[in-house]
Amino acid sequence: MKDKRSRRNTSTAFWGLMYKLATVAGATHVMFVGLFYGLGAYTLAKVNLGSVLLFALSYVCLKKRLNLLAVGLIMLEVLGHAILAVRAIGWDSGFHYYLLVVVPVLVISKTRIPAFKPVMLLTLLLVYIGMDMVMRDLPPYDVLSAQTLSGLRYFNISVTFLLLIYLSGMYLRLVTKAEDALRVLATTDPLTQLLNRRSLLEIAEYEVVQRKRHQAPLAFILADIDHFKSINDQHGHAAGDAVLRAVSQTLRQASREQDSIARWGGEEFLILMPDATQDMAVKVAERLRQQVQMLEVPFNDTVIRVSMTFGVSTHQTDEIVDAPLNRADAALYQGKMAGRNQVVASTA
Template identity: 35%
Template sequence: MIVGRDRRSQRGSRIESANYRLFLVVAHGSSLGLVAHIGFIPLFLWLGVPVLAWFNVASVAVWALAKWLNVRGEHPWAIQLITIEVILHALLATALLGWASGFPHYLVTLVTFTMFNYRLRNALVALQAIAIVLLYAGLFHWTHAGGLMALPDATLAWLQFGNILISFLTLALVSFYFREASLQTVQSMAELAHTDQLTGLPNRRKLWERLEGEHLRSQHQDRPFVVIMADIDHFKAINDQHGHEAGDAVLCHVSELLKACLREQDTVGRWGGEEFLLILPQMSKQDGVRAAERMREAVAKSPLLRDGKGLSVTLSFGVDDCPPGADLDRCLRQADTALYQAKAEGRNRVLAAETG
């Protein structure tokens, strides 16, 4: 789980990836609420209900405050403010104009907002939702015959239609943005599960998925693919002499150089520690050796610049091909054996696995 300021949040806020769905829902819901309440001010003045016009002036301030709190990461407080405002607005408007005005229907939308308040326990959320439902039923019982102020039936009909329309639009928007945020969260979690956090490369789990997929494709197309094990030479010495921060920088530097040497269909990932695995589809072992040699030269000729000085980095490579139907574990073991033989023979070199 990512903790801290989310990359999608505004500067200075405390929005986190875990709460991003809630942020998005409240953000768009409060924007719609602001527009609706601003529109109610002239409407109630035109209808001759100044008390509701002034109430909506205060409501605009409350919704603006809720929007600001949401941006600051205080989503539960924003929800509570919205909840209180909607309840008071529904009570006052329905008492004055009656059930036929359509204002009680905003309580239906409010139940959805209540469910998003993660600071409340499930029991409290359920109680609050039940209380809203009972309030809705109570308003129907006491105001279905009319409110304290009489408005023409035609005016009430249009008012009811508009309120129902806004209520359904709010529910639709809340559902849509919650769905969008949920999909983004699922995608982010999938990326975290398959990505090395330091280098941004596929991790060991993702590389196994790629290997299995390439293994199936090679059988279907009857063409081999190449696996290459690459390991940073003297990586422990780099950490010991220059610190782990320098070691991390070397890993990122090498990752970028390897990616730059690959074709679009190739894959490079962090296999573990300072070791990388490369998967090169539709390639023979000889072509794989040549590709590894190009990568070796690219890394050796590109020192990492730190504090105005160049830190030389080299890689050793072990190469093997995987013919259609070959055992994946065996191919990886042979590439790994070739890698360690390259290390034993002096490092900064490419060796191919022995055939058979």
């Protein structure tokens, strides 16, 4: 499920990149229309006008999620424009360089047709080689001065370079965003947006190592929502989810900034408190208990009230993480047996 969501996010980002590319390319060709009319290269001005229309059409296709058609139109424009532009004013104009911009776009493109990318890349290669073989020495339709042609070639090299930088930067952002999304999915509980069990265990193991180095205290608070099964039975699982979200938000807001909070499992939560003695942890747990007890969770036409029981323990020298966790669990169990809605500190 997480993998599917990540792929969907990445695909959305890619098509967003194509959307921006169509916009930038269309604007570039609008500029070319004016440039070539000014230079008297009327044939090429008309070619660029056609390019503007094709990019506008691909833009509309992307908006309507006709993605494959949009890619086809962009490919048609790039190939057609390169061929016609080189034929119109000559190979030395450098318009064939724009074909190179398509390569990274095709490589990172998302398509469900396996043969699409290799066929398009091979087509691009053959067109480029064919243009070099056939058009390099052909006389152009519109003859420009050597100085103008050189300036145009350097301009096209610069624009190609800038487009490659833009695409590379956008792709880096795409990958970084996908990695961040994966990291969030791997470390957080989707319902409460708190850390998940595995993630907090990793943090706890790190804090244990730090404690050994610096002799700093480390406290654990294990908390459980009282009578949570009754809430689910009476109001339904949607109500239970609403309670979990509300309790999670309360715990997050009432805890210290440096504390780490995780949904430990079901209706259980674990709070890791670096640099906290047992007395400090008990005071924090009592504050959390009071905040949760005042909580009112609206659901449909009713208001659900909840309470929590807390077990507190601290890490002792040379212990593994499981030891204080087990003591916190035992203290929590003691609180449940003693009537719930209370804070119990481990005596070990």
